[in-house]
Amino acid sequence: MILHDPALAMSFPDYGILIPVLDSRAASVLDSLASGSCAGRAAGRTRLVDGIRAAAPILGEAPASLAISRADLERVHNGTFVSRLYGEGSGDGRGLEVALLSAYELIDAEGRLNRYEPDGATKPLSALFSTILSQVAGTYTACRLALSGGDASGPGFCYFLGGGMHHARRDGGSGFCLVNDIMIASARLHSEGRVSLVWIIDVDAHKGDGTAEIALGLREAGSPLALTLSAHMASGWPLDAASLERARREGRGDKRAPLAASDVEIPVEAGQEAEYLPRLREGLAELASLSAGRKPDLAIVVDGADVYEGDGLPSSEGLALSLGACVERDEAILGFLDARGIPSAWLMAGGYGDRAWEPPAAFLNSIGVSRRA
């Protein structure tokens, strides 16, 4: 099952934001599926849910019940940070705008505009917040669809053409991620009694630092709801010394360093792409052994395409997998989860430039997910 919601387009140019994230990516994936051969190896996975509101009847709920509330954010984010997002706690009322400027890195260390032309904006920056919350609702809905979607052909599977804001930390956003949809969804599912253990399998090119930090914090607070795996570039943002030094100069040092470790860390050096798949398979086995016999109720896969050699973001060049290796990566994860009867919600996550749709499209085509319901 695929979850797609055209209403979730981020429309970054409307805000004067010039990062290379294309709203056309989801549509390109769907176009490919409509025209692809769809080998049909997963016959039960052929349904398209075109919007969060359309997903609600499948789940037997009113659409409004899938919305993300302030209480959902407060389960995983610091109260002061959440207050700022809702326009409280800063005298000038610019708390949300400042949080967005920081999360999208629109001001550099010298105070200059960075990939940001506010004079060309047609919408106020703060209007992005409601779209971001809707993206979080998409992630939560994908998890619900995965949890309810199993049948004789296998455990539930839902691929959300959005989400994956894995750099957002407890105290604030970074790396194009304002809030952490992965942990917000996990914690809400946990509070609703729908899950007790979630695996978070993050194969975006960048380390899932925010997710690791929040999952660890919740565990230390007595709620061991998530085990995390991150396979990522060994060097480069958010790990390299230059980035950390810059963060310290900006007064963000306490927040950014040290970076929390995922439960299973798979840092891959540039040029070591041949080791990627064997190490990922080893990491998945390690995740299973760390669970000590506790079968997770759900896996959330942060399926970043910025590991792809055709990706357009310079900072993800440290990993350059072929399209075939990207598909093999995803098939290995899905096969691992299916064999254990674990439902999975997949988030499209990172992917930049005009070829970023190719890895998710190739994967969905390979497992036979068609938009023809």
Ligand SMILES: [Zn+2]
């Ligand atoms: Zn990334």
